Amino acid sequence: MFSLYLIPVPLTEHTNAHYIISYPLLNSVRFFIVESAREARRNLRRIGFTTSFDECTFFEWNKHDNTNNPVSSWLNHCKDADMALLSDAGCPAVADPGAEVVAMAHQSGIPVVPLIGPSSILLSLMGSGLNGQSFAFNGYLPVDPLKRKEKIKQFEQHSLVHRQTQIFIETPYRNQSVINDLLSILHPSTKLCIAAGLTSDQQYLFTDSVSSWKSKRFTLDKVPAVLLFLRE
Amino acid sequence: MFSLYLIPVPLTEHTNAHYIISYPLLNSVRFFIVESAREARRNLRRIGFTTSFDECTFFEWNKHDNTNNPVSSWLNHCKDADMALLSDAGCPAVADPGAEVVAMAHQSGIPVVPLIGPSSILLSLMGSGLNGQSFAFNGYLPVDPLKRKEKIKQFEQHSLVHRQTQIFIETPYRNQSVINDLLSILHPSTKLCIAAGLTSDQQYLFTDSVSSWKSKRFTLDKVPAVLLFLRE
Incomplete structure (x- = not known):
């Protein structure tokens, strides 16, 4: 079983360099659960993600239809590969959406790995x-x-x-x-x-x-x- | 007026590399307010501080005598140079000592700059x-x-x-x-x-x-x- 990484992103557009954290492990991740794909792509570049986005899949949780429970089906990718969860600013799931995705990962027995970042x-x-x-x-x-x-x-x-x-x-x-x-x-x-x-x-x-x-x-x-x- | 930087340090001795954050700005700091000098030196090396400790001054707040109020006198160095506050593990002042030092910095009008790290x-x-x-x-x-x-x-x-x-x-x-x-x-x-x-x-x-x-x-x-x- 692979992991679900929780990745913090910068809080503001004009972030001071002291507050930009890079995550080298991200470069092996191809599946992203995100608040919005556009912001996620922008933030991923800011935090050192260099892989082409053509190789990546983005699932937008703010658009999902709960009745079909797509979050659970997205998380199935964790059987074969690491995934990452990002919100549009700051730490996912703290004063920010994402907790439902984390809760579903726990229900599915997927290891959850929160990383350090700006809150x-x-x-x-x-x-x-x-x-x-x-x-x-x-x-x-x-x-x-x-x-x-x-x-x-x-x-x-x-x-x-x-x-x-x-x-x-x-x-x-x-x-x-x-x-x-x-x-x-x-x-x-x-x-x-x-x-x-x-x-x-x-x-x-x-x-x-x-x-x-x-x-x-x-x-x-x-x-x-x-x-x-x-x-x- | 220079700043008081609040520097988080690793939570455990066996920290996974994903959780080690370096702070390049630290290399210009020479005055440190710390919980213990020994742990501070060890942690500073782990977070990328390369300057010789012979050039640095460490003030240990756990040994200070409140009646003489040395924290306030230590903070006087901020008139001429940046200072940094560290505890022995994690983020200073959150579930950890250090809040009194930060409070005194505010009273003295010293800018306080908390940095990102493990909590x-x-x-x-x-x-x-x-x-x-x-x-x-x-x-x-x-x-x-x-x-x-x-x-x-x-x-x-x-x-x-x-x-x-x-x-x-x-x-x-x-x-x-x-x-x-x-x-x-x-x-x-x-x-x-x-x-x-x-x-x-x-x-x-x-x-x-x-x-x-x-x-x-x-x-x-x-x-x-x-x-x-x-x-x-």
Whole structure:
């Protein structure tokens, strides 16, 4: 039985060279399960894949029809050859699609081999200086303003009781309104980390108390951001 | 102002070559804040650092006397040169010491630059096929048997309500007793992932229902392990 490799790809188009990882083992892989073939081809070239794409087969999982369960049939290729799973950015299956494919590989007894690569969640947590011994990733905050405020309060309370860093991602165009909410709702002494444009040349990563952020009148451009806080 | 680089190092002594990352930028760094100088030197050579150690200064944070606050004085070198922070294994500041050093860098206005590297938490989550859109890392379960059982129940309930993957690490000699507890307490349909010896040639990574694990009469050797579960 061959393996299903889980391959991280760069987070942004303008990735700093320090954050580009190459995977020599990829050059023997011919079967790829991908979020989109176009992005996968582009990313494969960026991470050192030199084989001609004419020799490769791409299965796009975002287009599959679950009733016919093609993922399971795709994975049959692992009987004869290694396969690789890629999403369009970052680590597959973490704040990104792909977990269903991995779960099906386990059901089929196929060895799963995750490789090292860029995760905005891990990088922001490392760089935050907040508690890395206990943390939770919660995805997006609610869009509805009242529900969002309620959730922020709940997460801050949970953070206080369990000394647990709370991590969120945000879509670029909502950055400023979510940050405004965090600054108005969180306790002044709560530590807030804003991590934006991670791995790009414009990376911004800084932690301070809510009261200090307020006094700086900070504004954030429309870039992908991770927000982390800890109420101690 | 120069930067504080956060440098991940290999997780185990017998790391598979796929998991060794080199950092060319490191070769211009001369000041290192480390968990132990001996391990740091060994790991630096493994990740491609070629400069003579005679030119380097190592500050060991595990020996520092907080009353004199040497971390802050060490970081003064960042006015003139880049520095790097390393722990003895994996990513500094995530399930590992180092967060206090990062926090102090933020307080001093020093840019913090986390680099990509091996994290057993991230690798096991990617490879688990469990929910990567919401997850919590909780460190170690309690050693006391009664408290441990109570905690497992609480975490499973939290997992069910929030559809949140729960992640734990365990010391090798307690692997089997914790796994026995998980298998006896968790709901039969709860999905459990056992990830052991990650990044080594003996990597074991598999997810199944608690009832299936029980029927396999699985035993785990004394290797570093990450345990993940999701009650859906």
